[in-house]
Amino acid sequence: MNVRQKKPLILSIASGKGGVGKTITTVNMALAARRMGYKTLLLDGDFGLANVDIVLGLKARYTIQDVLDGEVEMEDTLLDGPLGLKIIPSGSGFARLADLKLTQRIRLLDKISEIAQEYDVLFIDTGAGISESVLHLNSVADAILLVTTPEPHAQTDAYAFVKVMCEKYGKRRISLIANQAVSDAQGHKVYQNLADVAKRFLDFDLGFAGVVPKDAVVQRSVMMQRVADDQVKHTLSGQAWNEITRKTIESLVSEPKDDSSRGLSDLLFPNFGALRAL
Numbered sequence: 001m002n003v004r005q006k007k008p009l010i011l012s013i014a015s016g017k018g019g020v021g022k023t024i025t026t027v028n029m030a031l032a033a034r035r036m037g038y039k040t041l042l043l044d045g046d047f048g049l050a051n052v053d054i055v056l057g058l059k060a061r062y063t064i065q066d067v068l069d070g071e072v073e074m075e076d077t078l079l080d081g082p083l084g085l086k087i088i089p090s091g092s093g094f095a096r097l098a099d100l101k102l103t104q105r106i107r108l109l110d111k112i113s114e115i116a117q118e119y120d121v122l123f124i125d126t127g128a129g130i131s132e133s134v135l136h137l138n139s140v141a142d143a144i145l146l147v148t149t150p151e152p153h154a155q156t157d158a159y160a161f162v163k164v165m166c167e168k169y170g171k172r173r174i175s176l177i178a179n180q181a182v183s184d185a186q187g188h189k190v191y192q193n194l195a196d197v198a199k200r201f202l203d204f205d206l207g208f209a210g211v212v213p214k215d216a217v218v219q220r221s222v223m224m225q226r227v228a229d230d231q232v233k234h235t236l237s238g239q240a241w242n243e244i245t246r247k248t249i250e251s252l253v254s255e256p257k258d259d260s261s262r263g264l265s266d267l268l269f270p271n272f273g274a275l276r277a278l
């Protein structure tokens, strides 16, 4: 296993519109990374709206709120997921990320950053939309996987994400996942449309991560909280997520180490532009 010296590799999963498949994508990619042998941490970054623990049928003992209240350390929140995956759950029903004060947000991310140093890959399931706090969290990633469905307003919102991200944080590495496609051709068309518009209006090169088919097994596995079941990895959607994970990690690992690339620590010492954007 080849991992860059700068650890961890940070991959965020984003979407313009909600409900398009970010959490299910994050969980499947994190499990795929574990199968590839990477020490993997998953941060449920949609603070206040528990996603990941619910999907996996896990029960969070402590939440980020307990950390903020000084009751427990961040390590105490760590959940053991399937295949040795470690999870920082968000917990439900407390202040959303956007509602946290800057000092609280920095304190949290400082603690997460400390834990993350021990991992090869950190996946962040971020909230939907283009709020400042969501964009900021995505801006620390080495690569952003932007999820959309073929639905027209999911595509429009995905474009809005790319546009605002470019405006606020400059051109980042963003790759599209066309999820819930009814055919490979439909998924490619979704990518091509968005890539064309991004090139034309933003002069931005949108990357292509892959197509994930609409799959009844996925819906069932979510309903039954059995997303990590072995059979899921053999479905067409499971294979697509495996392949996207392999390609994404391998392409980043093979890149020359770039000391200027932003990591989680950028959140701790944000530059002026990032601070203004908070």
Ligand SMILES: Nc1ncnc2c1ncn2[C@@H]1O[C@H](COP(=O)(O)OP(=O)(O)OP(=O)(O)O)[C@@H](O)[C@H]1O
Residues within 6 Å of the ligand: 015, 017, 018, 019, 020, 021, 022, 023, 024, 025, 046, 051, 127, 128, 179, 180, 212, 213, 214, 215, 216, 218, 219, 222, 237
């Ligand atoms: N490839 C797929 N095939 C079939 N159904 C899917 C697929 N991907 C996602 N879904 C369906 O979409 C639902 C929403 O997925 P998920 O919770 O991952 O979305 P999300 O983007 O994280 O939502 P939110 O913005 O609310 O956090 C799932 O419960 C599942 O039923």
Ligand SMILES: [Mg+2]
Residues within 6 Å of the ligand: 022, 023, 024, 046, 051, 125
């Ligand atoms: Mg979600």
